[in-house]
Amino acid sequence: MLGAGGSTSSYQEAEETDVVLLWGSNAREAHPIWFHHLLKGIRNGTRLYVVDPRRTSSAQWADVWLGLHVGADVALANTMAREIIHAGLAHESFIANATSGFDAYRACVEPYTLEHGAQLTGIPAEVIREAAHAYAKADKAMICWTLGITEHHNAVDNVLALINLALLTGHVGRYGCGVNPLRGQNNVQGGGDMGALPNRLPGFQDIRDDEARAKYEARWGVRIQPTYGWNLTEMLMAMDREEMTSLLVVGENPAQSDADAHHVEKVLRKLDHLVVQEIFLTKTAQLAHVVLPATASWCEAEGTVTNSERRVQRVRKAVEPPEGARDELWILSELAKRLGHDWGKPSAEDVWNEVRELSPKLFGMSYERLEKLGGLQWPCRTLDDPGSLFLHARLWEVPAQGRLAPFSVVEHAGPVEMPDADYPFLLTTGRRLESYNTGVQSGGYDSPLHRGESVDISPEDAAMLGVQHGDLLTITSRRGTVDAPAHIDRGLRAGVVFMTLHFPDDVATNLLTIDIADPKSGTAEFKACAVKLEPARVRGLARGTTNVLATAGTD
Numbered sequence: 001m002l003g004a005g006g007s008t009s010s011y012q013e014a015e016e017t018d019v020v021l022l023w024g025s026n027a028r029e030a031h032p033i034w035f036h037h038l039l040k041g042i043r044n045g046t047r048l049y050v051v052d053p054r055r056t057s058s059a060q061w062a063d064v065w066l067g068l069h070v071g072a073d074v075a076l077a078n079t080m081a082r083e084i085i086h087a088g089l090a091h092e093s094f095i096a097n098a099t100s101g102f103d104a105y106r107a108c109v110e111p112y113t114l115e116h117g118a119q120l121t122g123i124p125a126e127v128i129r130e131a132a133h134a135y136a137k138a139d140k141a142m143i144c145w146t147l148g149i150t151e152h153h154n155a156v157d158n159v160l161a162l163i164n165l166a167l168l169t170g171h172v173g174r175y176g177c178g179v180n181p182l183r184g185q186n187n188v189q190g191g192g193d194m195g196a197l198p199n200r201l202p203g204f205q206d207i208r209d210d211e212a213r214a215k216y217e218a219r220w221g222v223r224i225q226p227t228y229g230w231n232l233t234e235m236l237m238a239m240d241r242e243e244m245t246s247l248l249v250v251g252e253n254p255a256q257s258d259a260d261a262h263h264v265e266k267v268l269r270k271l272d273h274l275v276v277q278e279i280f281l282t283k284t285a286q287l288a289h290v291v292l293p294a295t296a297s298w299c300e301a302e303g304t305v306t307n308s309e310r311r312v313q314r315v316r317k318a319v320e321p322p323e324g325a326r327d328e329l330w331i332l333s334e335l336a337k338r339l340g341h342d343w344g345k346p347s348a349e350d351v352w353n354e355v356r357e358l359s360p361k362l363f364g365m366s367y368e369r370l371e372k373l374g375g376l377q378w379p380c381r382t383l384d385d386p387g388s389l390f391l392h393a394r395l396w397e398v399p400a401q402g403r404l405a406p407f408s409v410v411e412h413a414g415p416v417e418m419p420d421a422d423y424p425f426l427l428t429t430g431r432r433l434e435s436y437n438t439g440v441q442s443g444g445y446d447s448p449l450h451r452g453e454s455v456d457i458s459p460e461d462a463a464m465l466g467v468q469h470g471d472l473l474t475i476t477s478r479r480g481t482v483d484a485p486a487h488i489d490r491g492l493r494a495g496v497v498f499m500t501l502h503f504p505d506d507v508a509t510n511l512l513t514i515d516i517a518d519p520k521s522g523t524a525e526f527k528a529c530a531v532k533l534e535p536a537r538v539r540g541l542a543r544g545t546t547n548v549l550a551t552a553g554t555d
Ligand SMILES: Nc1nc2c(c(=O)[nH]1)N[C@H]1C(S)=C(S)[C@@H](COP(=O)(O)OP(=O)(O)OC[C@H]3O[C@@H](n4cnc5c(=O)[nH]c(N)nc54)[C@H](O)[C@@H]3O)O[C@H]1N2
Pocket: 023, 024, 025, 026, 027, 029, 030, 031, 051, 052, 053, 054, 056, 069, 070, 071, 072, 073, 146, 147, 148, 149, 183, 184, 185, 428, 429, 430, 431, 432, 433, 434, 435, 436, 437, 527
């Protein structure tokens, strides 16, 4: 909508803004660095609104927790928008100067009255009204979101609904304002910026852009197809159709991280040739025909990473890799050689310089400057450009420069699989502070830090089912079944249960999840599927679940 794939704000702005809507994000546990900046803001008087079906540890820092139904985010955003318009709080001059499509948007949100919104979201009308007024009236306000928004079948619509709110109130393109997808890992932003996407060249340049493609074709001496490739979910479908028969996986554990794991394993087994480049022998690596185990991990190699505020920073080799381990760049160069391309022996800096030369918005970021200045934020076009603290100031010039920002018409559409008589609970999945993704890197079965897997359940549901804290339950969806001990969580609303992806060897949560994906983003609906709960037939705790009893009542 705005013309750049990245957060518009900087971390320091979270310290100085007036209002933050933290939407579908448990940043205290999953983005602790950014949350640390936010906490400084809270000390300076920032009002925090947390939108999450669970009263998370992030929500405990909030002025207001908006505990909505899973998948009701468009309904909430549209209701807030209607309230802002009717209360005369829309930023009329910004809308006129910098945006397009307002009339259609206004018509779309009109049916979302406070009463209707309260019904769709489960949040009291008065609370929605207060949040809408606080956001619209603030001089500086930002929206930050993560997977509670993006891991849904209508993920893109969710994001558009939030950006609509920022356009409606003029809360973008100024210091302290912005729309910010917090990135999941230290280099998710960098991965996209480097073109590790099916539709982009390095520098986030569109692969269909003839001029951009011509630059790379000339430099690389190859022809680049002007067509979009497959994203992850499309690849899995193509493997299932046996249209895609060979796969190289670098630093990912899809056998355990993708939705509907039974199905993922089935399609990975169909491949003629699966190569996995890893630092551990993961479940995915165990399915591979070839494992390239000699990869040197991040502290053993040179390079750059780009964080959520678009800041490119250098990473350095801090320790020698284990005996025989090889740099990723060396492995890729050797693969290229066997495919008939001699890349020579490029250093990480050589690669970075090529990226800079072909990506105008990164050109100003030489290794020397990155080193001296502690990183730089893109766009950074020349060797004396200080980089960009925030994006889209162009929208405030009169007339606005560049393309106008379009409002989007988006409608509420709840989860694909809603609870019913057979599967009466809604399972949403996510993270806990002390564990990391599929657990490969955090492991932790023998560490007292890890509480292990549990199925978190509200006190009301536990009472209804006669379940005590620590009782082993069998959780079943239409796709699979797992056992996990119950963890009674006062932060959960009746009807919703929560699990993580952290202990898949013992509790493979992704056997339960649904592999319906947003057709626009390709991301699966990890955040919603229907399950039933029963007392487990087998007594005794699974490995990795042993700490749950010790945490009774600590939520
Ligand atoms: N400690 C730790 N930190 C991590 C990770 C980790 O594994 N461990 N993983 C990293 C990665 S890869 C990522 S992508 C990030 C993810 O960071 P987050 O997105 O913050 O993490 P999640 O816990 O997956 O989901 C966030 C919240 O979405 C809420 N949610 C579920 N459904 C809905 C809904 O319909 N609407 C709304 N508004 N909210 C909903 C959940 O209750 C949950 O609290 O964390 C990163 N940081």
